[in-house]
Each structure stands twice: as structure tokens, then as C-alpha cells.
Amino acid sequence: DTGVSQDPRHKITKRGQNVTFRCDPISEHNRLYWYRQTLGQGPEFLTYFQNEAQLEKSRLLSDRFSAERPKGSFSTLEIQRTEQGDSAMYLCASSRGDRGTYNEQFFGPGTRLTVL
């Protein structure tokens, strides 16, 4: 399978704990995105990377959230001191990012986080 993969698929944690999610993009894609989706809503943009550089962050990304893409391949999203409001599906997407191309993003299956 050469699509976007995410791990874990499900995570249940207690309020106040830290969690980390991983995303592996399609291998030749140099752009990687994180979105958050709550029940009954469309995905909301959190942040994106061009190779290893984090180029844009949403105001939704509070200081408890941090994302990295250290070698320009896989990415991690960490949430510190989780709150019940963090419960959501966290989606990762990737795109080629060639100059002049429109930006078709391909999504992974998501990580569903439940904060008790």
C-alpha cells in the first residue's frame, strides 16, 4: 500500500496525559498537512510542512500542540496536557508540491483521539 498511513488508528487517554501521533506520507510527496475533524464537521487545517520546514500554523494550534517533520519524511503531532475538547479525528494528508502544480492532497485514515 503506497497511500498515506497514520498510527495509531485509535487512542484513548485520560485528561492531562500527553499523546503523540505519527503520519507517513506518500513517498514522493514533499508537502505534509495536519487537519482536525470533529463529529459532523469538515476537517480544519492545523499546520503544514514543506519538506522539514513548518511553513504555516493555524490559530487552532495552541501551545499544547507541536508538530515535527525532522527529516522531511514522516511527521509527528504531539498534544501535551490533553483536554476533553481535544477529542477528534486527526487527519494527515500529503501532496507533491511541485512548482506550478495544483495541490491535490491525499488523506490518511486518521487517528481518532478520545480524551476521558
Added chain:
Amino acid sequence: GENVEQHPSTLSVQEGDSAVIKCTYSDSASNYFPWYKQELGKGPQLIIDIRSNVGEKKDQRIAVTLNKTAKHFSLHITETQPEDSAVYFCAASKSTSGTYKYIFGTGTRLKVLA
């Protein structure tokens, strides 16, 4: 701020009928409009997209139209089948302009009744 409105929120059609989902965007600089299908427990799957330099695009039973003046775009599914049942999302983006995030609509739950 940037916003995409999507209607209807739910849509039920008989198998074989057509379904139409409509979206309106606020940022006139948007130039790329993808549509995604999301099944329960899965990530969104790109089904069709349209760029701002064309008014219509078709792929088998699926078509998308764009009216830049009205900042309006629509998804048309003909000859619907039960496997078309899912949640559909429209999105708008200013691709090629340095910001690549998608602004999504709130989704349309399509039910195709056999």
C-alpha cells in the same frame, strides 16, 4: 475570514436519481476546488477537483461546475448507486499562491435508497 458554506447537510435520493451538492466560498483568490467522499471510519478520498480556469469537469457519473463570479461550485452525481452513500465535503484552496491549506465545507450526508 475564509469560509466555505455547503448545502444541503443531508440528502436522500432514490437509486438511479441524481444528487446535487452546492458550495459557496468567500475568498475570491481561491483557485482550486476539490471534492472528497468520506465513508464511516475512513479518511476523506479525493473524487474530483476543478481549477479556476475551467467552468466544468466530468468524470463518468460525477461532474463539478464552477461559477467564479458567484463564488459558487457544485457536485453533480448521476445514476446514483447505494455505494455512493457517504459524507461529501467540498473545499477551497489558494493553491500556487504560497498557502496550500484547504478550507472545507461542513459536509453533506448522502443516502441513496435502494
